Amino acid sequence: MKLHISTFQMPDGMYVATCAEIPMCRALRQNKGHAVQEVKQQIRRFLAERQAEHRPFQPEPLMEFEVEMPNEP
Numbered sequence: 001m002k003l004h005i006s007t008f009q010m011p012d013g014m015y016v017a018t019c020a021e022i023p024m025c026r027a028l029r030q031n032k033g034h035a036v037q038e039v040k041q042q043i044r045r046f047l048a049e050r051q052a053e054h055r056p057f058q059p060e061p062l063m064e065f066e067v068e069m070p071n072e073p
Contacts, residue, residue: 001057003019003020003022003059004019004062005019005020005039005040007035007036008018014028015028015030015034016031017032017039019039019043022043022046024046024059025037025042026039027040027042
């Protein structure tokens with residue numbers, strides 16, 4: 001199964017990592033790598049819980065679309 005993790009840096013320097021297919025899997029850390037590792041751990045726990053409950057997880061395909069950036073003054 002292929003899942004997607006996105007990261008971005010907050011204005012205060014902290015990093016946010018999220019899983020696109022499992023939105024409740026997200027982390028806020030001072031280090032980008034630590035944020036990604038935390039999200040991976042959360043994903044593994046989520047999938048293990050689903051498996052233990054006999055509820056397979058089938059992610060929906062991501063939707064792609066283009067957005068025009070607003071003009072800066």
